[in-house]
Amino acid sequence: MALIVVKFGGTSVADVARIENAADKIVREVERGNQVAVIVSAMSGVTNQLVGYCDEVSQLYDTREYDVVVSSGEQITAGLMAMALQKRDVEARSWLGWQIPIRTDETHGKARIAEIDTTEISKRLKKGEVVVVPGFQGVSERNRISTLGRGGSDTSAVALAAALKADRCDIYTDVDGVYTTDPRIVPKARKLNRISFEEMIELASLGAKVLQTRSVEMAMKHHVPLQVLSSFEDHIGSDLPGTLIVEEDDIMEQELVSGIAYARDEAKVTLLKVPDTPGVAARIFEPLSEAAVNVDMIVQNISADGKATDMTFTVSRADLPKALETLGNLADLDDVDIIATEDVAKVSVVGVGMISHHGVASKMFATLAKKGINIQVISTSEIKISVLIAEEYTELAVRALHEAYGLES
Amino acid sequence: MALIVVKFGGTSVADVARIENAADKIVREVERGNQVAVIVSAMSGVTNQLVGYCDEVSQLYDTREYDVVVSSGEQITAGLMAMALQKRDVEARSWLGWQIPIRTDETHGKARIAEIDTTEISKRLKKGEVVVVPGFQGVSERNRISTLGRGGSDTSAVALAAALKADRCDIYTDVDGVYTTDPRIVPKARKLNRISFEEMIELASLGAKVLQTRSVEMAMKHHVPLQVLSSFEDHIGSDLPGTLIVEEDDIMEQELVSGIAYARDEAKVTLLKVPDTPGVAARIFEPLSEAAVNVDMIVQNISADGKATDMTFTVSRADLPKALETLGNLADLDDVDIIATEDVAKVSVVGVGMISHHGVASKMFATLAKKGINIQVISTSEIKISVLIAEEYTELAVRALHEAYGLES
Numbered sequence: 001m002a003l004i005v006v007k008f009g010g011t012s013v014a015d016v017a018r019i020e021n022a023a024d025k026i027v028r029e030v031e032r033g034n035q036v037a038v039i040v041s042a043m044s045g046v047t048n049q050l051v052g053y054c055d056e057v058s059q060l061y062d063t064r065e066y067d068v069v070v071s072s073g074e075q076i077t078a079g080l081m082a083m084a085l086q087k088r089d090v091e092a093r094s095w096l097g098w099q100i101p102i103r104t105d106e107t108h109g110k111a112r113i114a115e116i117d118t119t120e121i122s123k124r125l126k127k128g129e130v131v132v133v134p135g136f137q138g139v140s141e142r143n144r145i146s147t148l149g150r151g152g153s154d155t156s157a158v159a160l161a162a163a164l165k166a167d168r169c170d171i172y173t174d175v176d177g178v179y180t181t182d183p184r185i186v187p188k189a190r191k192l193n194r195i196s197f198e199e200m201i202e203l204a205s206l207g208a209k210v211l212q213t214r215s216v217e218m219a220m221k222h223h224v225p226l227q228v229l230s231s232f233e234d235h236i237g238s239d240l241p242g243t244l245i246v247e248e249d250d251i252m253e254q255e256l257v258s259g260i261a262y263a264r265d266e267a268k269v270t271l272l273k274v275p276d277t278p279g280v281a282a283r284i285f286e287p288l289s290e291a292a293v294n295v296d297m298i299v300q301n302i303s304a305d306g307k308a309t310d311m312t313f314t315v316s317r318a319d320l321p322k323a324l325e326t327l328g329n330l331a332d333l334d335d336v337d338i339i340a341t342e343d344v345a346k347v348s349v350v351g352v353g354m355i356s357h358h359g360v361a362s363k364m365f366a367t368l369a370k371k372g373i374n375i376q377v378i379s380t381s382e383i384k385i386s387v388l389i390a391e392e393y394t395e396l397a398v399r400a401l402h403e404a405y406g407l408e409s
Numbered sequence: 410m411a412l413i414v415v416k417f418g419g420t421s422v423a424d425v426a427r428i429e430n431a432a433d434k435i436v437r438e439v440e441r442g443n444q445v446a447v448i449v450s451a452m453s454g455v456t457n458q459l460v461g462y463c464d465e466v467s468q469l470y471d472t473r474e475y476d477v478v479v480s481s482g483e484q485i486t487a488g489l490m491a492m493a494l495q496k497r498d499v500e501a502r503s504w505l506g507w508q509i510p511i512r513t514d515e516t517h518g519k520a521r522i523a524e525i526d527t528t529e530i531s532k533r534l535k536k537g538e539v540v541v542v543p544g545f546q547g548v549s550e551r552n553r554i555s556t557l558g559r560g561g562s563d564t565s566a567v568a569l570a571a572a573l574k575a576d577r578c579d580i581y582t583d584v585d586g587v588y589t590t591d592p593r594i595v596p597k598a599r600k601l602n603r604i605s606f607e608e609m610i611e612l613a614s615l616g617a618k619v620l621q622t623r624s625v626e627m628a629m630k631h632h633v634p635l636q637v638l639s640s641f642e643d644h645i646g647s648d649l650p651g652t653l654i655v656e657e658d659d660i661m662e663q664e665l666v667s668g669i670a671y672a673r674d675e676a677k678v679t680l681l682k683v684p685d686t687p688g689v690a691a692r693i694f695e696p697l698s699e700a701a702v703n704v705d706m707i708v709q710n711i712s713a714d715g716k717a718t719d720m721t722f723t724v725s726r727a728d729l730p731k732a733l734e735t736l737g738n739l740a741d742l743d744d745v746d747i748i749a750t751e752d753v754a755k756v757s758v759v760g761v762g763m764i765s766h767h768g769v770a771s772k773m774f775a776t777l778a779k780k781g782i783n784i785q786v787i788s789t790s791e792i793k794i795s796v797l798i799a800e801e802y803t804e805l806a807v808r809a810l811h812e813a814y815g816l817e818s
Contacts, residue, residue, distance in 0.1 A: 016462055016465040016466055019466070020466070050485065053425055053485070053489055054488075054489070054492065056425040057425055057428070057429070057489055057492040057493050057496060058492055058493075058495075058496045061492045061495075062491070062492055062495055064502075065488040065489075065491045065492045065495070065502075065503055066488070066492075067488075068484060068485075068487060068488035068491075068503050068505070069484075069485050069488035069489055069492075072481035072482075072484045072485050073481075075477060075478075075481045075484075076459065076462070076477075076478050076481050078477060079463075079474040079475070079476075079477030079478035080462055080463070080466055080474075080478055082471065082474045082477075083463065083466040083467055083470045083471055083474045083475075084466050084467075086467075086470075086471050086474070087466060087467045093473075093474075094474055094477050096477070096554075098507065099552060099553070143508060144508070145505075
């Protein structure tokens, strides 16, 4: 008997028929004698609709009220899933974030889970009851609904698995695993049977939409065995059919490059002729951080005259209005031209094998150069190299790189 | 300065534009120096969609999970309304049922409000903050979301007004007041400037959809001045333009009949040859009551042989499956034929003046007879006479009665 947390994404619960299909999988896990906690996303399209309402009221909405609105999507699915399980004669009950409670900090719209009180739900699981929890939501210290940011249901699942010390966390989604790149762009992309947490984090943070970055980080930290699998195939998680995300040491054959990722939800901000005074970078990026804007790639050039410098960085497109508003209020930037564009994409090469090999970066630059693609910004880590390019070249770059590193199946 | 509770129905918050329009009315009340608590319904269509999902999963769904699903509709509107008010530089905050809390009993799907803790929201109102509360929802003793039944947002509004000792409760809806009958059936129907609580209760319980019955009962009990007005006209509640619902004594000229109401959401159940043993009625209706099925009209005939009797009663159509399931489990009815039909409508004549006048009932029966409409069941109270007829005659009956009692404008 194992304790399993299973998570169903938006397309896996897109309508009642799919919720019923997901319920069937849960029943099969229960029939094998497993204790099951379920995390559900909103039915696909619902969150976008709710976010759309908020944007329609105001671009600068209060995130506390945003959380009240958007958290309802998962709440709906949780109730329906509990009903679908009950119809199958499985004891089930929904538990909202404030009922468990799943305590978070006060960063509404992007909250972080502080603590999950498992007292009551553990009792229910031991009695054989299936516990259904809406993903993406928690409750803040001030007793208001908080949400974890887009894709937060993955984080909910891993956090719950860690809190319950679950044997496994199965993420059911609309793809059957993690691929070397997006199969919609490269039809020959290959499914990976295993991938390390580190690589998965890079792939996730770089736009491979299979898992939310934070969820993989959390799984790595808490040693939660994580599995990605399709809810549209006839197997269940206990049969181990998808992509297993494991510790680096558990991967037998290390490949040089595991995959090519891309992200279109980037925006580029360039500050022209920033006064080159000590601490100016801190005075720019600290307020952005306080405004909860995640800054990704940063490039700064030393200017010819030593008096002013140009600075470029990227933020997520959703954060761009807030970033520009924050920058507009900075005294340091009073005479600085701020240029922003959403017309960019980030393309990345990821692989643990990179650490011990040379030439990965130069092959990337040469491949892009050969296709006439200009590199705007470069950013590297031990296991990935990312470049910012004009958005229109995204597919071309991904295909060229996938072929250059020999990732085809 | 007055403390006002305003409630906006589903069509008044049907989309973001209408939410903004409602927010404008609230702002005008605030600008007059009034403290305002707002109750919002779900955007029109949303509750039906959510109930549809539940029905699709199972006709016999768990009402605790039903409440989790359907309560989200009002939650969404509450968050959006708070945003819309904030955009207008009015301090506003949403307060969900469990946050206030609005305590109810455990009758999920049809819960009754037990207590509203106004400590925190009173503090906010005194500070000039607008308090936005989703209607229709509360929290049960076991800390689960409960809902008050369809139309429950009116009850939420009146209960909140009573708890806050509000000076007035304004119900904004898609009609500009209470009419002598449905203007869609009788174009000459006349708007009533004032109506007594008692008449409004009968009209509401008989299908006039302007206000939920329970809300009017509660307003009468707690002496909450109630006002029905249109959210689509340019006035606000403080200008008193709709229909005022008041104590009977406050109505100057008493009319014989105030209005003609009808209800199509009735179902008729007939039990043929029920054993005529002592207590059989109790053994039939107690289980229905325990199953939270509201039985309305009841007729029982004494049978010729004294051994068996026929019994007819009506329930709301929504309750019919539950009623039939309950009856099917009763040992007393093992050999009884149960005939159910949804093909009926209830038409009623309502008026406080009826108490002191004769001939109201006979005029009703004569009017229907002249049109060839068969009366299936009759039920009377001090201020109303209701008859059950075949549904297809509804409009004809309403028009004939409206004319017979001289209610045209």
